Amino acid sequence: MxxxxxxxxxxxxxxxxxxxxxxxxxYPNKKVxxxxxxxxxxxxxxxxxxxxxxxxxxxxxxxxxxxxxxxxEEEKGTAFDYFAKLGSSVxxxxxxxxxxxxxxxxxxxxxxxxxxxxxxxxxxxKETSVxxxxxxxxxxxxxxxxxxxxxxxxxxxxxxNINDNHKHKVSGETEDIKKITKDDLxxxxxxxxxxxNSFIVITGNFNYxxxxxxxxxxxxxxxxxxxxxxITKKEKEPIKVKEERKVLTKNIxxxxxxxxxxxxxxxxxADNNLNIYLDAILxxxxxxxxxxxxxxxxxxxxxxxxNYNTEIRDNYxxxxxxxxxxxxxxxxxxxxxxxxxxxxxxxxxxMIKRGYKADFIRSFDDIIAINENIANxxxxxGEIKSNIYDIYDKLTINKINEITKKINTKVKTIxxxx
Amino acid sequence: MKEQTFKNDTYNLYTIKTGKxxxxxxxxxxxxxxxxxxxxxxxxxxxxxxxxxxxxxxSKELNKKLKNLYNANIYGETNRVGETLITSIGIEFxxxxxxxxxxxxxIKFLMDSIFKPNIKNDEFNEESLLNNKNKLKQxxxxxxxxxxxxxxxxxxxILDKDKxxxxxASGNINILDSITPKKLYEFYNWFIQHSKKDIYIIGDFDMExxxxxxxxxxxxxxxxxxxxxFYLDYIPFKKVIKTHIPKENVETNLVLIYxxxxxxxxxxxxxxxxxxxxxxxxxxNSKLYNTLRTENNxxxxxxxxxxxxxxxxxxxxxxxxxxxxxxIKLCKKVLLEMQKISDxxxxxxxxxxxxxxxxxxxxxxxxIDNYCFKNMGLLDNLEKRxxxxxxxxxxxxxxxxxxxxxxxxxSLGDK
Numbered sequence: 001m002x003x004x005x006x007x008x009x010x011x012x013x014x015x016x017x018x019x020x021x022x023x024x025x026x027y028p029n030k031k032v033x034x035x036x037x038x039x040x041x042x043x044x045x046x047x048x049x050x051x052x053x054x055x056x057x058x059x060x061x062x063x064x065x066x067x068x069x070x071x072x073e074e075e076k077g078t079a080f081d082y083f084a085k086l087g088s089s090v091x092x093x094x095x096x097x098x099x100x101x102x103x104x105x106x107x108x109x110x111x112x113x114x115x116x117x118x119x120x121x122x123x124x125x126k127e128t129s130v131x132x133x134x135x136x137x138x139x140x141x142x143x144x145x146x147x148x149x150x151x152x153x154x155x156x157x158x159x160x161n162i163n164d165n166h167k168h169k170v171s172g173e174t175e176d177i178k179k180i181t182k183d184d185l186x187x188x189x190x191x192x193x194x195x196x197n198s199f200i201v202i203t204g205n206f207n208y209x210x211x212x213x214x215x216x217x218x219x220x221x222x223x224x225x226x227x228x229x230x231i232t233k234k235e236k237e238p239i240k241v242k243e244e245r246k247v248l249t250k251n252i253x254x255x256x257x258x259x260x261x262x263x264x265x266x267x268x269x270a271d272n273n274l275n276i277y278l279d280a281i282l283x284x285x286x287x288x289x290x291x292x293x294x295x296x297x298x299x300x301x302x303x304x305x306x307n308y309n310t311e312i313r314d315n316y317x318x319x320x321x322x323x324x325x326x327x328x329x330x331x332x333x334x335x336x337x338x339x340x341x342x343x344x345x346x347x348x349x350x351m352i353k354r355g356y357k358a359d360f361i362r363s364f365d366d367i368i369a370i371n372e373n374i375a376n377x378x379x380x381x382g383e384i385k386s387n388i389y390d391i392y393d394k395l396t397i398n399k400i401n402e403i404t405k406k407i408n409t410k411v412k413t414i415x416x417x418x
Numbered sequence: 419m420k421e422q423t424f425k426n427d428t429y430n431l432y433t434i435k436t437g438k439x440x441x442x443x444x445x446x447x448x449x450x451x452x453x454x455x456x457x458x459x460x461x462x463x464x465x466x467x468x469x470x471x472x473x474x475x476x477s478k479e480l481n482k483k484l485k486n487l488y489n490a491n492i493y494g495e496t497n498r499v500g501e502t503l504i505t506s507i508g509i510e511f512x513x514x515x516x517x518x519x520x521x522x523x524x525i526k527f528l529m530d531s532i533f534k535p536n537i538k539n540d541e542f543n544e545e546s547l548l549n550n551k552n553k554l555k556q557x558x559x560x561x562x563x564x565x566x567x568x569x570x571x572x573x574x575x576i577l578d579k580d581k582x583x584x585x586x587a588s589g590n591i592n593i594l595d596s597i598t599p600k601k602l603y604e605f606y607n608w609f610i611q612h613s614k615k616d617i618y619i620i621g622d623f624d625m626e627x628x629x630x631x632x633x634x635x636x637x638x639x640x641x642x643x644x645x646x647x648f649y650l651d652y653i654p655f656k657k658v659i660k661t662h663i664p665k666e667n668v669e670t671n672l673v674l675i676y677x678x679x680x681x682x683x684x685x686x687x688x689x690x691x692x693x694x695x696x697x698x699x700x701x702x703n704s705k706l707y708n709t710l711r712t713e714n715n716x717x718x719x720x721x722x723x724x725x726x727x728x729x730x731x732x733x734x735x736x737x738x739x740x741x742x743x744x745x746i747k748l749c750k751k752v753l754l755e756m757q758k759i760s761d762x763x764x765x766x767x768x769x770x771x772x773x774x775x776x777x778x779x780x781x782x783x784x785x786i787d788n789y790c791f792k793n794m795g796l797l798d799n800l801e802k803r804x805x806x807x808x809x810x811x812x813x814x815x816x817x818x819x820x821x822x823x824x825x826x827x828x829s830l831g832d833k
Binding site: 104251252 | 437438439440441476477478481482485486488489512513516517545548549552553555556557559560563564565666667668669702703711712715716717718719736737738762766768769770772773776777779780
């Protein structure tokens with residue numbers, strides 16, 4: 001077992017790779033009462049085409065999400081029944097890039113870990129229950145369709161992406177769901193739910209030696225089979241959009257806008273910390289400490305908050321802004337003017353660094369937050385960013401200036417719900 | 419974890435000393451009797467107090483100061499408990515050993531926000547007032563524009579439009595529009611003067627020293643003698659009110675409201691939370707979830723909310739318009755089934771509720787909330803609660819189930 005120590009903070013994560021290839025990351029904290037276990041699959045809804053040993057497979061949109069729903073099914077009843085007996089809370093969620101199963105409890109650590117491990121290792125998909133699930137997922141799709149904040153994101157993804165599979169909803173559409181079969185679920189499971197494509201993160205009050213002992217015992221009779229990780233087909237995404245502007249009518253009091261810029265990732269120098277720099281640029285220029293937000297608030301150009309986000313995807317980077325306004329053109333012009341003329345002061349960068357470091361320390365108090373931090377590191381780079389404190393400390397104005405020069409506002413989408 | 423009370427002339431300081439967390443929390447609680455007008459005023463006031471003050475005159479300046487206090491977080495919120503409005507204004511901050519700041523800086527920052535509002539000529543700043551009004555109005559509109567929230571709000575309004583539970587907590591748009599900078603300042607003075615005040619702090623501090631520092635900064639000069647009412651009156655049993663609110667392009671949101679006959683303190687604090695876990699609020703294994711979703715594929719989600727101090731139980735789900743009658747029928751069936759729950763179901767619910775209470779012990783904010791409710795006489799301490807929950811019997815649940823009656827069915831959608 002390896003102990004991964006964080007720089008500058010007296011905290012460490014224990015790591016072990018099991019014989020099945022399953023990796024385990026553990027952050028024990030005896031000061032809290034509860035533990036939180038996540039079983040993470042490095043596959044999400046954007047996987048629609050893949051290849052194993054020259055054989056090509058296709059998944060219908062929504063298959064990975066459907067699979068997550070049906071994983072809880074057992075020969076008799078559901079895994080929920082077992083967790084309920086332990087007084088534990090269990091859930092799961094699928095994103096565009098990964099799938100997570102989670103359990104939180106303060107008792108019966110061994111049983112919780114065993115049940116979680118076993119139900120994910122032994123899928124039971126039955127035709128009748130797969131068909132029943134379609135009505136439930138249809139209701140889930142309808143629920144998010146009725147939610148304005150979700151709807152504006154769905155529409156923006158459709159406008160922004162030409163080939164990239166983010167254009168599909170994580171859940172798929174009702175028509176996609178109707179066509180998903182039990183065999184589709186087994187195919188997806190076999191391809192992506194292999195232990196070598198998964199990892200467990202455990203945080204909170206537990207004994208890390210006991211945890212590894214339990215997992216090793218579960219794998220005692222495990223026959224190691226060679227695993228060929230599927231080659232997922234990702235079409236190149238052009239730096240243009242499918243539709244620049246769309247207006248939807250929902251009769252809401254203040255029009256809601258989602259403005260998104262699509263940037264060519266190749267223009268940015270490869271850097272593991274690019275996401276941190278992009279966040280810093282947006283925080284300094286658009287957060288509640290910025291001149292920009294003060295201006296648009298005092299001029300009553302927006303109602304409520306200005307939300308912003310950035311994400312680095314396979315072929316491109318996006319920067320998005322969501323706000324409620326009666327002055328769409330004016331706000332967009334101001335945002336573009338700001339993005340094209342970013343100036344960062346040293347004192348602002350230092351202020352942001354201080355905040356990032358403090359938030360990082362805070363996260364160790366929260367068994368869910370620290371679990372997510374660890375999982376996000378693994379998804380992003382396959383290893384824990386144990387030097388994150390130093391990375392924050394070493395953010396430089398020069399590097400920020402280099403990145404801001406690459407930001408432009410040429411390719412964009414504007415989605416309006418009014 | 420050590421709890422301690424420091425009695426001061428105009429307030430009590432309640433402390434929880436613990437080295438469990440890497441953060442600390444300091445919170446001032448204000449209690450005033452509920453009126454709809456006060457609820458709107460207080461919403462606006464706490465937004466003003468937490469966004470600027472006499473020292474940091476703009477929201478931007480104040481937020482920069484917070485960032486420099488290592489991303490400390492100032493917050494304000496008001497919760498209505500029956501006929502009492504409880505406003506908390508607090509600051510969350512990182513353990514000072516990781517910083518170059520002192521606890522005095524944190525305490526001063528919070529007290530300045532409360533005692534040094536940005537006032538000129540006995541008025542709040544007009545521009546900020548307008549901004550904060552707009553934000554609140556947007557919150558109100560967002561709530562009404564969410565089908566789930568709107569359906570619950572409309573259902574409560576139909577049940578009794580004059581009761582506090584039928585009002586939106588962020589305020590009433592007409593009342594907000596009528597608030598001027600001067601009127602808000604008058605309200606501020608009334609609020610500071612007439613409210614009951616308590617202060618809470620949690621963290622790894624020398625609490626004697628904290629008491630001394632706080633007592634130097636706090637400028638309250640009055641004690642409230644108000645008798646606070648924490649429960650609304652029971653709603654009498656009557657014929658079920660059935661309402662459909664047509665709305666375009668929206669799946670049917672169904673809201674069922676139940677009330678109950680006189681409950682003992684034991685039933686309110688212990689039996690009802692367990693009943694509700696089994697009935698509809700507990701994880702993905704409640705009776706409503708199993709019946710509506712797992713067995714009949716009617717919905718993605720269903721939840722029940724126990725509004726203890728309003729003496730209501732609310733069920734919400736979203737369904738296809740053609741499933742409404744079946745869903746109502748099944749909800750009624752599930753309530754009847756609550757009269758014959760098994761020991762196993764109850765034991766599972768007890769484990770779940772104990773897990774939830776243990777989560778409270780891992781969260782500073784919830785520890786303070788719990789301490790506050792204990793001081794109000796509404797909750798026992800956590801360890802005692804765990805012990806009493808363990809003793810609840812199936813007979814208690816059955817007796818409670820017999821006291822619950824459906825009084826309103828509201829659907830919104832399918833125009």
